[in-house]
Amino acid sequence: RINEQRLWDTLMEMGEIGGTEKGGCNRLAGTDLDKQARDLFVSWCEACGCTVEVDKIGNIFARRPGINNDLPAVGTGSHLDTQPTGGKFDGVFGVLSGVEVLRTLHENKIETPTAMEFSVWTNEEGSRFQPAMQGSGTYVGRFDLAAELNKTDVNGIRLGDELERIGYLGDMELGSRHMGAFFEAHIEQGPILEDEKKAIGIVRLGQGIRWYNIEVVGRPSHSGTTPMHLRKDAMLAASAIVTEMNNIAHRHENGLGTVGYMDVWPNSRNTIPGKVTFSADLRNPRPDVLLTMHEELEAFCEKVAKEHNLDVNLDHFWYFAPVEFNASDDVKAATEKLGYSHMDIYAGAGHDACYMADLVPTGMIFTPCLNGISHNEAEYSSPEECAAGANVLLHTMLEASKR
Amino acid sequence: RINEQRLWDTLMEMGEIGGTEKGGCNRLAGTDLDKQARDLFVSWCEACGCTVEVDKIGNIFARRPGINNDLPAVGTGSHLDTQPTGGKFDGVFGVLSGVEVLRTLHENKIETPTAMEFSVWTNEEGSRFQPAMQGSGTYVGRFDLAAELNKTDVNGIRLGDELERIGYLGDMELGSRHMGAFFEAHIEQGPILEDEKKAIGIVRLGQGIRWYNIEVVGRPSHSGTTPMHLRKDAMLAASAIVTEMNNIAHRHENGLGTVGYMDVWPNSRNTIPGKVTFSADLRNPRPDVLLTMHEELEAFCEKVAKEHNLDVNLDHFWYFAPVEFNASDDVKAATEKLGYSHMDIYAGAGHDACYMADLVPTGMIFTPCLNGISHNEAEYSSPEECAAGANVLLHTMLEASKR
Numbered sequence: 001r002i003n004e005q006r007l008w009d010t011l012m013e014m015g016e017i018g019g020t021e022k023g024g025c026n027r028l029a030g031t032d033l034d035k036q037a038r039d040l041f042v043s044w045c046e047a048c049g050c051t052v053e054v055d056k057i058g059n060i061f062a063r064r065p066g067i068n069n070d071l072p073a074v075g076t077g078s079h080l081d082t083q084p085t086g087g088k089f090d091g092v093f094g095v096l097s098g099v100e101v102l103r104t105l106h107e108n109k110i111e112t113p114t115a116m117e118f119s120v121w122t123n124e125e126g127s128r129f130q131p132a133m134q135g136s137g138t139y140v141g142r143f144d145l146a147a148e149l150n151k152t153d154v155n156g157i158r159l160g161d162e163l164e165r166i167g168y169l170g171d172m173e174l175g176s177r178h179m180g181a182f183f184e185a186h187i188e189q190g191p192i193l194e195d196e197k198k199a200i201g202i203v204r205l206g207q208g209i210r211w212y213n214i215e216v217v218g219r220p221s222h223s224g225t226t227p228m229h230l231r232k233d234a235m236l237a238a239s240a241i242v243t244e245m246n247n248i249a250h251r252h253e254n255g256l257g258t259v260g261y262m263d264v265w266p267n268s269r270n271t272i273p274g275k276v277t278f279s280a281d282l283r284n285p286r287p288d289v290l291l292t293m294h295e296e297l298e299a300f301c302e303k304v305a306k307e308h309n310l311d312v313n314l315d316h317f318w319y320f321a322p323v324e325f326n327a328s329d330d331v332k333a334a335t336e337k338l339g340y341s342h343m344d345i346y347a348g349a350g351h352d353a354c355y356m357a358d359l360v361p362t363g364m365i366f367t368p369c370l371n372g373i374s375h376n377e378a379e380y381s382s383p384e385e386c387a388a389g390a391n392v393l394l395h396t397m398l399e400a401s402k403r
Numbered sequence: 404r405i406n407e408q409r410l411w412d413t414l415m416e417m418g419e420i421g422g423t424e425k426g427g428c429n430r431l432a433g434t435d436l437d438k439q440a441r442d443l444f445v446s447w448c449e450a451c452g453c454t455v456e457v458d459k460i461g462n463i464f465a466r467r468p469g470i471n472n473d474l475p476a477v478g479t480g481s482h483l484d485t486q487p488t489g490g491k492f493d494g495v496f497g498v499l500s501g502v503e504v505l506r507t508l509h510e511n512k513i514e515t516p517t518a519m520e521f522s523v524w525t526n527e528e529g530s531r532f533q534p535a536m537q538g539s540g541t542y543v544g545r546f547d548l549a550a551e552l553n554k555t556d557v558n559g560i561r562l563g564d565e566l567e568r569i570g571y572l573g574d575m576e577l578g579s580r581h582m583g584a585f586f587e588a589h590i591e592q593g594p595i596l597e598d599e600k601k602a603i604g605i606v607r608l609g610q611g612i613r614w615y616n617i618e619v620v621g622r623p624s625h626s627g628t629t630p631m632h633l634r635k636d637a638m639l640a641a642s643a644i645v646t647e648m649n650n651i652a653h654r655h656e657n658g659l660g661t662v663g664y665m666d667v668w669p670n671s672r673n674t675i676p677g678k679v680t681f682s683a684d685l686r687n688p689r690p691d692v693l694l695t696m697h698e699e700l701e702a703f704c705e706k707v708a709k710e711h712n713l714d715v716n717l718d719h720f721w722y723f724a725p726v727e728f729n730a731s732d733d734v735k736a737a738t739e740k741l742g743y744s745h746m747d748i749y750a751g752a753g754h755d756a757c758y759m760a761d762l763v764p765t766g767m768i769f770t771p772c773l774n775g776i777s778h779n780e781a782e783y784s785s786p787e788e789c790a791a792g793a794n795v796l797l798h799t800m801l802e803a804s805k806r
């Protein structure tokens with residue numbers, strides 16, 4: 001069994017890096033705070049005898065040798081970057097559950113049949129740079145390395161430059177770790193486990209995601225002298241699309257639709273906006289339904305362009321197809337062995353494990369979080385809830401290492 | 404008659420300060436560019452023998468003495484600040500028509516019965532600092548000086564500090580000029596004169612304006628894991644209000660409604676916005692209608708707050724009541740004497756003359772502008788159109804000086 005108090009203290013210590021007044025965490029990918037968090041992770045792993053390597057997109061891998069190091073390792077990992085209004089648990093809990101597993105093995109001098117690998121993936125959040133799960137997606141070959149390093153934040157700063165600056169642009173080849181299975185522990189980020197009073201969610205599926213950048217190009221003009229019928233109001237057209245995102249979501253079972261980001265130009269109160277740029281995020285566990293939602297958004301954007309007599313450019317830059325986790329039964333077996341209550345569940349958010357499932361048998365362990373709230377400074381998971389997840393991770397990894 | 408080519412050259416020279424690639428002008432109030440424009444105006448006035456004074460809110464007054472300097476002067480003026488996507492004419496045309504009047508008097512050694520005053524008013528646009536017509540409104544006593552100097556831009560920079568920094572925080576008392584009448588020339592900024600093929604608009608009324616800051620406070624949470632019915636989506640609620648602003652405008656004759664500014668927090672694509680702050684601008688020439696529009700907006704914000712289960716704070720920080728210009732007939736007489744085609748019109752935008760009308764008989768002269776477009780880099784008025792306006796200004800001021 002892992003050490004509940006030590007896991008908790010580790011979570012709280014990490015949460016101080018970028019910690020906010022309201023008890024949350026603001027630690028965007030590639031920032032100085034990200035560097036501090038990574039450095040701390042590396043120091044903890046090295047203290048337990050791991051060797052640490054960094055790949056070309058900044059993912060970190062810490063390896064604890066096993067009895068037979070020719071066999072593929074069992075891996076775990078998650079991310080240390082957060083949302084601007086993030087909590088102390090999203091991603092971090094997965095990484096530090098790994099550290100807790102490592103420490104438990106280390107202090108008990110447990111020799112595992114295979115090596116164990118503990119990883120931190122670059123920019124999972126997709127907040128500062130897009131898309132999300134950028135490090136894992138690039139590692140497994142879904143994205144082109146050069147293109148991803150060239151991605152810029154809203155201030156035009158390149159991801160590649162930031163990784164170099166903080167000392168985490170490594171030279172290890174992508175996809176080159178010798179791993180045989182991958183498990184990720186994560187807070188659920190939704191309300192279901194709490195509602196159902198279950199300690200552990202056996203994640204069967206990661207739902208599909210479609211991300212868009214939408215640009216509405218109208219014509220800036222005077223708010224006091226331009227008659228309503230002569231306007232090309234980019235803000236008004238954008239608002240129609242925001243409202244429709246909500247309608248699309250409601251029309252489909254389990255549909256979600258969100259506009260989280262918006263930038264207005266020239267953003268002056270007595271000038272009708274000439275350009276509004278915003279994000280759109282559509283999700284559904286069923287790929288056919290998500291496709292219909294996508295088509296509805298496309299059609300609506302065309303309609304808005306015609307009705308408002310302006311241009312609507314829809315850039316659908318990321319499609320993440322629903323993914324099934326094929327090592328879920330290993331998670332279930334460990335959960336039952338430990339006697340925790342559990343249920344099957346699907347992941348509403350994307351996770352690094354979703355991309356790792358491209359390469360190796362993969363499973364995810366969910367734990368409850370207070371009021372189902374995440375991407376919010378109030379995000380919270382109790383010490384016992386965290387400990388349960390880390391225990392399941394430990395025993396899932398130990399079992400997998402035997403095979 | 405004024406010198407058409409000289410007026411045009413002056414406009415083009417001033418337009419270079421903050422000039423944009425697309426031929427517009429971006430010269431926000433209180434910036435270094437505002438300082439350069441003011442310095443140029445002052446140097447031109449001094450070259451024609453004027454004495455220049457600056458008041459406590461940064462308004463500039465250049466005085467050309469007359470025959471009897473105990474009589475109240477005849478004034479003209481407008482503003483040199485622009486929108487971020489402004490043109491070379493809005494405001495500037497009025498100021499430089501004044502300079503052209505001054506030069507015409509100077510080179511012809513015309514002695515006028517009273518002194519003539521040429522002014523530049525601080526922050527007329529209301530883009531960087533609010534409200535609009537801040538300099539003239541403070542001069543006539545509508546606003547409190549200390550409160551206005553304390554106003555900050557989106558970066559928290561105080562107007563008072565910026566005026567001091569650029570050397571235009573004067574010590575002249577507000578409202579202390581000895582003026583007997585005020586006339587402002589301005590481009591129409593709308594499509595009516597062009598449509599009606601008239602050279603001059605005799606401005607009878609400035610329409611009413613109500614300005615608001617609206618803050619929608621929801622709850623940030625995860626776009627992939629928060630079910631639609633558990634959301635408090637500040638963006639969705641804000642969009643409903645943007646759409647309603649348009650509906651309110653359409654429900655009332657001559658109604659206008661605009662959301663030009665919006666700021667989203669935390670502005671991350673996979674976090675449901677927790678707070679959206681935006682502007683609202685309602686206008687109507689009839690005060691009763693504008694009041695109804697205001698009440699409709701208030702009621703709608705309350706409704707949205709209830710329906711979306713979040714807070715909507717409506718800060719109605721500026722009401723500008725419609726104003727009648729009581730020296731319009733002087734403008735009409737000069738226009739007819741000069742033989743220009745003309746029509747009565749009302750001003751859709753606020754102007755410094757609207758506040759000067761509190762103190763002295765005031766009139767405004769409108770000239771056409773291409774496609775009725777303003778607050779846009781494509782704003783344009785031809786040399787002949789500008790010359791007509793300046794000629795009417797010259798003769799209106801000369802007549803007023805005789806009385």
Ligand SMILES: NC(=O)NCCC(=O)O
Pocket residue numbers: 090091124125126132133189348349350351625627673
């Ligand atoms: N776990 C998590 O919040 N991932 C961010 C990517 C997403 O938006 O789902």
Ligand SMILES: NC(=O)NCCC(=O)O
Pocket residue numbers: 222224270493494527528529535536592751752753754
């Ligand atoms: N003339 C002008 O554009 N004034 C700005 C104030 C307003 O919004 O009407």
